[in-house]
Amino acid sequence: xxxxxxQDIHKYxxxxxxxxxxxxxxxxxxxxxxxxxxxxxxxxxxxxIGGFEDVSSGAVILGGQNMxxxxxxxxPTNMVFQSYAIFPHLSVAQNVGxxxxxxxxxxxxxxxxxxxxxxxxxxxxxxARAAHALSGGQRQRVALxxxxxxxxxxxxxxxxxxxxxxxMREQMQTELRRLQRQVGITFILVTHDQExxxxxxxxxxxxxxxxxxxxxAPQELYRRPVNRRVGEFIGVMNFLDARHIEGADxxxxxxxxxxxxxxxxxxxxxxGARAYAPVVGLRPEALSLIYEGDAPPGxxxxxxxxxxxxxxxxxxxxEVLLDGMTDPVxxxxxxxxxxxxxxxxxxxxxxxxxxxxxxxxx
Amino acid sequence: MNSEARRGLLLISPTAVYVLLLLxxxxxxxxxxxxxxxxxxxxxxxxxxxxxxxxxTDPIYRVLMIRSxxxxxxxxxxxxxxxxxxxxxxSFYVPPERKALWIFLITIPFxxxxxxxxxxxxxxLGFNGVLNSGLLGLGVIDxxxxxxxxxxxAVVITLAHAFAPFTILPIYVALEKIDRSLIEASRDLGxxxxxxxxxxxxxxxxxxVIAAVLIVxxxxxxxxxxxxxxxxxxxxMISNMIQTQFLKLNNAPMGATLAVLAMCAVTAISLIFVFxxxxxxx
Amino acid sequence: MTGxxxxxxxxxxxxxxxxxxxxxxxxxxxDGTVIAFPxxxxxxxxxxxxxxxxxxxxxxxxxxxxxxxxASLSVVxxxxxARASTRFxxxxxxxxxxxxxxxxxxxxxxxxxxxxxxxxxxxxxxxxAWTVIAGHTLICTPFAIAILSSAFQGLxxxxxxxxIDLGETRWEAFKNIILPLVAxxxxxxxxxxxxxxxxxxxxxxxxxxxxxxxxxxxxxxLRFPTKIPAVMALGTLMLVASLIILSVAEFYRRRGVARVGxxxxxxxx
Ligand SMILES: Nc1ncnc2c1ncn2[C@@H]1O[C@H](COP(=O)(O)OP(=O)(O)O)[C@@H](O)[C@H]1O
Ligand SMILES: [Mg+2]
Numbered sequence: 052x053x054x055x056x057x058q059d060i061h062k063y064x065x066x067x068x069x070x071x072x073x074x075x076x077x078x079x080x081x082x083x084x085x086x087x088x089x090x091x092x093x094x095x096x097x098x099x100i101g102g103f104e105d106v107s108s109g110a111v112i113l114g115g116q117n118m119x120x121x122x123x124x125x126x127p128t129n130m131v132f133q134s135y136a137i138f139p140h141l142s143v144a145q146n147v148g149x150x151x152x153x154x155x156x157x158x159x160x161x162x163x164x165x166x167x168x169x170x171x172x173x174x175x176x177x178x179a180r181a182a183h184a185l186s187g188g189q190r191q192r193v194a195l196x197x198x199x200x201x202x203x204x205x206x207x208x209x210x211x212x213x214x215x216x217x218x219m220r221e222q223m224q225t226e227l228r229r230l231q232r233q234v235g236i237t238f239i240l241v242t243h244d245q246e247x248x249x250x251x252x253x254x255x256x257x258x259x260x261x262x263x264x265x266x267x268a269p270q271e272l273y274r275r276p277v278n279r280r281v282g283e284f285i286g287v288m289n290f291l292d293a294r295h296i297e298g299a300d301x302x303x304x305x306x307x308x309x310x311x312x313x314x315x316x317x318x319x320x321x322x323g324a325r326a327y328a329p330v331v332g333l334r335p336e337a338l339s340l341i342y343e344g345d346a347p348p349g350x351x352x353x354x355x356x357x358x359x360x361x362x363x364x365x366x367x368x369x370e371v372l373l374d375g376m377t378d379p380v381x382x383x384x385x386x387x388x389x390x391x392x393x394x395x396x397x398x399x400x401x402x403x404x405x406x407x408x409x410x411x412x413x
Numbered sequence: 414m415n416s417e418a419r420r421g422l423l424l425i426s427p428t429a430v431y432v433l434l435l436l437x438x439x440x441x442x443x444x445x446x447x448x449x450x451x452x453x454x455x456x457x458x459x460x461x462x463x464x465x466x467x468x469x470t471d472p473i474y475r476v477l478m479i480r481s482x483x484x485x486x487x488x489x490x491x492x493x494x495x496x497x498x499x500x501x502x503x504s505f506y507v508p509p510e511r512k513a514l515w516i517f518l519i520t521i522p523f524x525x526x527x528x529x530x531x532x533x534x535x536x537x538l539g540f541n542g543v544l545n546s547g548l549l550g551l552g553v554i555d556x557x558x559x560x561x562x563x564x565x566x567a568v569v570i571t572l573a574h575a576f577a578p579f580t581i582l583p584i585y586v587a588l589e590k591i592d593r594s595l596i597e598a599s600r601d602l603g604x605x606x607x608x609x610x611x612x613x614x615x616x617x618x619x620x621x622v623i624a625a626v627l628i629v630x631x632x633x634x635x636x637x638x639x640x641x642x643x644x645x646x647x648x649x650m651i652s653n654m655i656q657t658q659f660l661k662l663n664n665a666p667m668g669a670t671l672a673v674l675a676m677c678a679v680t681a682i683s684l685i686f687v688f689x690x691x692x693x694x695x
Numbered sequence: 696m697t698g699x700x701x702x703x704x705x706x707x708x709x710x711x712x713x714x715x716x717x718x719x720x721x722x723x724x725x726d727g728t729v730i731a732f733p734x735x736x737x738x739x740x741x742x743x744x745x746x747x748x749x750x751x752x753x754x755x756x757x758x759x760x761x762x763x764x765x766a767s768l769s770v771v772x773x774x775x776x777a778r779a780s781t782r783f784x785x786x787x788x789x790x791x792x793x794x795x796x797x798x799x800x801x802x803x804x805x806x807x808x809x810x811x812x813x814x815x816x817x818x819x820x821x822x823x824a825w826t827v828i829a830g831h832t833l834i835c836t837p838f839a840i841a842i843l844s845s846a847f848q849g850l851x852x853x854x855x856x857x858x859i860d861l862g863e864t865r866w867e868a869f870k871n872i873i874l875p876l877v878a879x880x881x882x883x884x885x886x887x888x889x890x891x892x893x894x895x896x897x898x899x900x901x902x903x904x905x906x907x908x909x910x911x912x913x914x915x916x917l918r919f920p921t922k923i924p925a926v927m928a929l930g931t932l933m934l935v936a937s938l939i940i941l942s943v944a945e946f947y948r949r950r951g952v953a954r955v956g957x958x959x960x961x962x963x964x
Contacts, residue, residue: 130856131854136856201861424783445814536731547732
């Protein structure tokens, strides 16, 4: 059952149309991410949910209640701000216990809750520290503890990891995920980092220019982006011109420029599409180089030249210009001892996985 | 109007209303008065340009006005020219941890009573004053120098002292804002220290210099204490006349006229000054 | 590189700045009625004399009351304006703020004359401490705004939102988060306004009623050579008082900077 229901939300800043009809259901206990390029309206949507921005039209339903006219301080949501907004004149414990003032607890109960919250985020013993003397990662934990201590129905996080360095960010990603499972609260995470969204989320909403382009679980999103733009934004994708061929047997076939013909399984077709776009997508791992001595690949094979390559240690990404094509395709190969890294200009054979083809609706 | 704008307007309104009632309205009243006349205690409210005619024809007003503008101009130039090297020194040569101390040192003298500071300049510059006793004692001069008290020079010296922090601070702030790598870049591109100063540092410091000029020039015209105490008869300024018109001659309309004229003159000169320096203010 | 000539110039300039300030205590402790060199010997007589001058005590009390009232009003008006200008956007913001800051560059005599005209000629009210307060508040408010704006400016807007998010109302968030964080700025601006008002003469001379302020009283004394040594003593005491007040203001400003964990970047002037 859904805890949040966003119904046709529009938001204008003056003439600027920042949110253009957002419809979305977010489930209870879900780790939900809003993913999109900078300026697409993620923060605005998060602030609309938190009650920091009024909507121009539409409704936010939270736990079955329409939030129209409910101010931020009365909503069952709490926010982890991008700057963390740690009160600099208060101690860590005072920051974490800040929202408990309204709860009318005894001093001992309050202290117990604060201690528990600090423990939960791995800051036991830091309560007496001055807030402004904390490192970035510690501030982030204080902000988390301060919001979670109030047991909100929904925790809102605005790019909480963007201010951390890479190592710290990766550590916090797993930790946040663990914390979310532990407390069982719905998390809504805003991020512009597709990898972060894939790692952490149960479901992801991809936004462009104030609209949601697709809502899906990470695998589904990666596997079946609904359009070229989403496919491009999530990971790397090759786009190849393709012609839809009506088969007499009712199967959907594509003639793909540079690769040849392919039959698409019904499960891999975009749902509800009446026509198909004249292009198909193929992830770099759906294409592979064929080395000398590998088993002969059968009919799905093409040839080309290595135009460029990037060596990543565990992987190598090749740009291969297939015969008869003008743009190279990107192919990723795991580096194994039996597979020498090819040189630029080398001639190579390429095979591809028909089942991984992505077809878009028109 | 959205709620943010409404809140902002509500919040600013006490201050805005205060300024409206106690500055804008009174200024309007002064302008109105300048077109009226007064006969002993009764105000004649027929609009007339008589006051302005008198202000422009009677040589005493003209002399005072021109002298005031000249003194203010000279004070401004002297103060800014003397202050710039100090601001430059503190910004470029004083180590960062000592800058606050220097600024503090520069501002301390200005927390002495203003009246007493002016009075003490009279003591310093006078015939038997500190300066003359000192110079005589040292044998630098044989008889007391007299050209520095009870004339315009004394007014300039005293005001240059009075406005020192108000000029040093804006220039200092402007200099502090200059990215030091710009100066290094200029040196790297072949300019020497002096040409770098004129091609990079000074243009970038101009907003501070312009602010300093306005901060000195405009209020100086309104000072009547310094001319009265150290100016002598030939160092009196328009403000002394305004004060006399209001408080001694009880001729508020004439005082108002002179006030309006002084304000217009200062504003016009300031605007012209800013106009000619507008390219630095972008 | 220590800027050889510049340093010499800077030190000379400091001597110029401090010349009158150093003379003040010299003559205050000088055992002679004439304010001239050579000094006559040490005495504290002039300070003792101060204690016996009734008119001076009245003027001092009057000035302190005026300065306290002015500072309170200026700080309240300053908080409104500084908060509005740093936190909100609203129509006509620039012209409104400009008008409020105008007294900063307006010749003081213009402020004095215009208030005098309105109070005496238009409203036909007697001059009193209140007319001085009105004028002083007008010139002090821009100073308060300048100090307070930098205090408000440094605040992350999400601090306030975080407090609201954690259950506070707007007013509570302002009271519990914003005010404590800008408190040092408030104290500093209060003290600055107090000091400005206490020392202001040009406006006070026009607008003061039957009871003079301290500077107006001093002005009256300057005409009588015999009174001047006592005035010097008074000036010395006022300088000391100003310096103490300023040190307190600076202390609070520093504490404010430290409290929010910021870097110290020079004085509040
Ligand atoms: N208070 C505001 N006033 C005007 N425009 C705004 C405001 N807040 C955001 N915007 C605009 O709305 C768009 C979306 O902003 P935001 O939600 O912050 O994007 P994101 O978080 O996805 O980077 C941006 O173009 C931004 O400039
Ligand atoms: Mg954002």
